[in-house]
Amino acid sequence: xxxxxxxxxxxxxxxxxxxxxxxxxxxxxxxxxxxxxxxxxxxxxxxxxxxxxxxxxxxxxxxxxxxxxxxxxxxxxxxxxxxxxxxxxxxxxxxxxxxxxxxxxxxxxxxxxxxxxxxxxxxxxxxxxxxxxxxxxxxxxxxxxxxxxxxxxxxxxxxxxxxxxxxxxxxxxxxxxxxxxxxxxxxxxxxxxxxxxxxxxxxxxxxxxxxxxxx
Amino acid sequence: xxxxxxxxxxxxxxxxxxxxxxxxxxxxxxxxxxxxxxxxxxxxxxxxxxxxxxxxxxxxxxxxxxxxxxxxxxxxxxxxxxxxxxxxxxxxxxxxxxxxxxxxxxxxxxxxxxxxxxxxxxxxxxxxxxxxxxxxxxxxxxxxxxxxxxxxxxxxxxxxxxxxxxxxxxxxxxxxxxxxxxxxxxxxxxxxxxxxxxxxxxxxxxxxxxxxxxxxxxxxxxxxxxxxxxxxxx
Numbered sequence: 001x002x003x004x005x006x007x008x009x010x011x012x013x014x015x016x017x018x019x020x021x022x023x024x025x026x027x028x029x030x031x032x033x034x035x036x037x038x039x040x041x042x043x044x045x046x047x048x049x050x051x052x053x054x055x056x057x058x059x060x061x062x063x064x065x066x067x068x069x070x071x072x073x074x075x076x077x078x079x080x081x082x083x084x085x086x087x088x089x090x091x092x093x094x095x096x097x098x099x100x101x102x103x104x105x106x107x108x109x110x111x112x113x114x115x116x117x118x119x120x121x122x123x124x125x126x127x128x129x130x131x132x133x134x135x136x137x138x139x140x141x142x143x144x145x146x147x148x149x150x151x152x153x154x155x156x157x158x159x160x161x162x163x164x165x166x167x168x169x170x171x172x173x174x175x176x177x178x179x180x181x182x183x184x185x186x187x188x189x190x191x192x193x194x195x196x197x198x199x200x201x202x203x204x205x206x207x208x209x210x211x212x213x214x215x
Numbered sequence: 216x217x218x219x220x221x222x223x224x225x226x227x228x229x230x231x232x233x234x235x236x237x238x239x240x241x242x243x244x245x246x247x248x249x250x251x252x253x254x255x256x257x258x259x260x261x262x263x264x265x266x267x268x269x270x271x272x273x274x275x276x277x278x279x280x281x282x283x284x285x286x287x288x289x290x291x292x293x294x295x296x297x298x299x300x301x302x303x304x305x306x307x308x309x310x311x312x313x314x315x316x317x318x319x320x321x322x323x324x325x326x327x328x329x330x331x332x333x334x335x336x337x338x339x340x341x342x343x344x345x346x347x348x349x350x351x352x353x354x355x356x357x358x359x360x361x362x363x364x365x366x367x368x369x370x371x372x373x374x375x376x377x378x379x380x381x382x383x384x385x386x387x388x389x390x391x392x393x394x395x396x397x398x399x400x401x402x403x404x405x406x407x408x409x410x411x412x413x414x415x416x417x418x419x420x421x422x423x424x425x426x427x428x429x430x431x432x433x434x435x436x437x438x439x440x441x442x443x444x445x446x447x448x449x
Binding site: 045046047048049054055056057058061062063064065066068069070071072073075081082083084085087088091092111119122123124125126127128129130133134160161162163164165 | 240241242243244266289290291292293294299302303309311313314315316317318319321322333334335336337338339340341371381382383384385386387388389390391418435436437438439440441442443
């Protein structure tokens with residue numbers, strides 16, 4: 001299985017029936033296409049829509065209807081539109097059950113960096129800082145290492161933070177890792193990897209319980 | 216009082232160095248006519264408050280390309296190479312604001328609120344230089360209101376009194392911005408007579424709108440056309 005596919009399928013298992021969910025741009029957006037049967041969720045788009053539907057057919061593309069990634073979308077039945085202040089009242093006010101975001105770095109304390117690389121990339125934080133401050137659960141969906149093979153799970157973030165102590169769960173193609181007050185706990189490893197492979201690909205120390213699941 | 220104007224007449228009031236809010240999320244719900252007229256007028260040294268900075272060659276990107284902008288206040292600017300070039304070369308000033316804080320600062324600016332405490336940005340560089348306060352056991356930052364000299368608003372329908380309705384996600388930041396400027400100018404796709412809009416459905420009441428104009432030649436470009444994959448019959 002493609003590693004991005006594996007990540008989004010595992011993240012989708014974190015969704016609970018009835019959840020209001022905000023999916024970040026890029027890899028997290030793909031979670032919408034693999035929602036398990038019987039799980040009915042509402043997708044929030046911070047540009048002002050509660051109830052994102054599937055991508056449109058060619059003849060139904062509407063420039064006035066986009067998601068936060070600026071992609072054309074459709075309305076889900078029962079959706080509603082609102083302005084940016086109301087949208088972030090939903091986010092900051094704790095009305096979003098779960099957000100899925102990408103990351104450049106996550107550390108042992110659950111600190112997240114995903115919005116800038118000083119001197120190289122300055123794109124802005126968009127809604128990410130509000131989402132990590134307000135969503136009830138923050139799940140990170142990312143590849144375990146950078147293109148150069150460096151661990152993205154580090155003892156302490158070196159890049160500017162998006163939020164401090166905000167991450168609940170990290171899902172990569174290799175592992176599912178829970179952030180606890182005591183540190184990072186390895187919950188599951190991928191079915192085709194080994195404990196040694198996961199720990200050696202992870203720069204931050206991992207607590208390994210007696211029972212580690214497979215996914 | 217007649218509020219109906221043209222884009223050219225509306226922007227003629229804008230001096231060099233003005234601060235202007237512009238509605239829109241990406242290219243969705245942007246005031247195309249007013250941006251076009253401001254570009255043609257050549258007004259310089261502008262501070263623009265807008266969620267994004269357009270793309271190269273369209274929207275605010277046109278103003279950036281013509282070097283009319285001194286400073287951007289935005290939340291995400293990743294779609295515009297010329298902007299990123301000017302930023303990395305220190306040719307333009309930028310203030311990046313978390314999106315919810317951006318929206319609420321504008322709302323506060325229009326609502327006469329002197330500031331507010333938000334948990335967004337605590338423990339990040341966004342907190343630098345700001346008052347941090349613990350309320351009910353949680354840390355918050357003090358954020359101050361945002362206002363502008365002018366606001367460029369894009370509505371779907373508007374009446375001659377200045378009441379506005381929006382369409383789908385083209386609403387975005389337009390309603391807050393309409394409240395937070397000394398002079399709000401709205402352009403609409405359909406300018407209608409007073410009484411034609413259902414009062415129950417009006418999103419921006421006329422009190423916030425000083426001038427309104429019928430827009431023309433809307434391009435309404437799509438930034439990322441993604442369509443449902445149509446599977447070939449097996």
